[in-house]
Amino acid sequence: MNKYLLTALLATMTLGAAQTPNQLIVGYEADATSLDPAQVTDLNTMHVLSHMYDTLVKLGPKGDFQPALATKWQMSKDGLTYTFTLRPGARFANGDPLNADAVVFSFDRQLNKNNPGYKFGPFPFAEFYYGSVSRVRKINDNTVEFKLKSPNSAFMAALSVPTSSIVNPKVALAKGKTFALQGAGSGPYALEKWNRGGQLILKSNNNYWGNKPKSQKLIFVPMIQESQRAVALQSGTVDIVINPAAENLAKLKSGGFNVAQEAGPHIWWIGLNLKKAPFDNKLVRQALNYAIDRKAITEGVLYGTGTPAVQPLAPMQLGYNPNVNQYAYNPQKAKELLAQAGLPNGFTTTLLVPTSGSGMQSPVQMGTAIQAYLGQIGVKVNIQQMDWGTFLSKIGAGAEKSNLDMWELSWMDTPVDPAFVLDPLLSSKSFPPGFNSGFYKNAEVDKLMDQGRMEADPKKRAVIYQKAMALINEDAPWLFVNHAQQVVAYNKNVQGFTLDPISPFILKLSNVQKR
Structure with missing residues (x-):
């Protein structure tokens, strides 16, 4: 055992x-x-x-930002300065006061190599969430200012995630590396x-x-x-x-x-090595998407704990596009596309499958089902299983360095902002060691991602990301599979x-x- x-x-x-x-x-x-x-x-x-722990702000039930450790905040007209007023009298669990110094330390230790807490990292999401921040400074004991390098509509969402939790500086510095075994929050x-x-x-x-x-x-x-x-x-x-x-x-x-189920900002997909034939051919990638029956997979393998996916963003996320190609199960069309790509008899490939993993939804059973569907169109899939840690190291190195063909993967967007799905996973700026393991690149998609981050109006942002969804769906850089539901029984x-x-x-x- x-x-x-x-x-x-x-x-x-x-x-x-x-x-x-x-x-x-x-x-x-x-x-x-x-x-x-x-x-x-x-x-x-x-x-x-x-x-x-607490964060400065939290997400409300409608996706709005609500007070947490910050009772109010304001953004400058140019979108570059955010000023937060802290909750009076807030304390850490040990009784130490939670003030502006603690807030500055919590972010500065992740961003500033000269901060005494920086050496106790690593802090893997610092650049990911706070790359647009040029400075965090104390105005007074109850006021903190963030200065950005450029406007970033995803910045408030970044402040709501656990990575942005405010830690007790005295305890963090005193414990050093062992702080990870204890923690100290409010x-x-x-x-x-x-x-x-x-x-x-x-x-x-x-x-x-x-x-x-x-x-x-x-x-x-x-x-x-x-x-x-x-x-x-x-x-x-x-x-x-x-x-x-x-x-x-x-x-x-x-x-x-009791069983509670709720769909959230999640995507489960099969990654493809776009630098390697035949996955460098869009027709092949589209054929694979037509070859699988997403509805049957979500019902038969996942027992209704997922919904079919044909784009990176989930239906509840800003920018989701309901009008993209649904890639309805059509093995005949898949065969026709393979023939157009010069592969009438299919091809042989390898699918990397973890034995477990956060958000991976029965990965071995899912891999076996997808193997069977692709086999029906002449694509012979050899499954290679490995433990989660080894699997992640190969994915992290990138498809080219690890010589990968196909692999399972999932992503949960805890800030619930489209920028934190698209930018890391599909931007050409995120090639390995970033999260764009398959080397997808579309200049127009890159441009739309940049526009989406800088646009302040949510309605205009939604339109921008919907355009990106249409292009990504057409390019089919992944084999889209499903959006998971969180399931809790009690x-x-x-x-x-x-x-x-x-x-x-x-x-x-x-x-x-x-x-």
């Missing part, structure tokens, strides 16, 4: 005997990686950090104990500036196996589980458990739980309790 699964089972067995109404036990997909929010790239850790909860690979326990923060959380403790237990999460919920050793196996959902519902005695309609992939449990 996997040692991490054994640890999780022992942890839940212990917890099951000691459950109390004042605590919530959550079974999540993998253990947290770091309690320093500026270091984190995975959603599992973000579930924890969203309860330990959120509704603070760390009580973390047994790596086992329980991570948060306790209510008595110094929290907002409404006190309904549960005294949150206990996160990693459960790597999808099926184990459903078993743990049914046995009563956990109260809530994230993404149980899709095939278990009907049984959980019939057993009296015991019927859990009250107050809902999934955020705008950003459902990060749990919010402060108002949740057991009756």
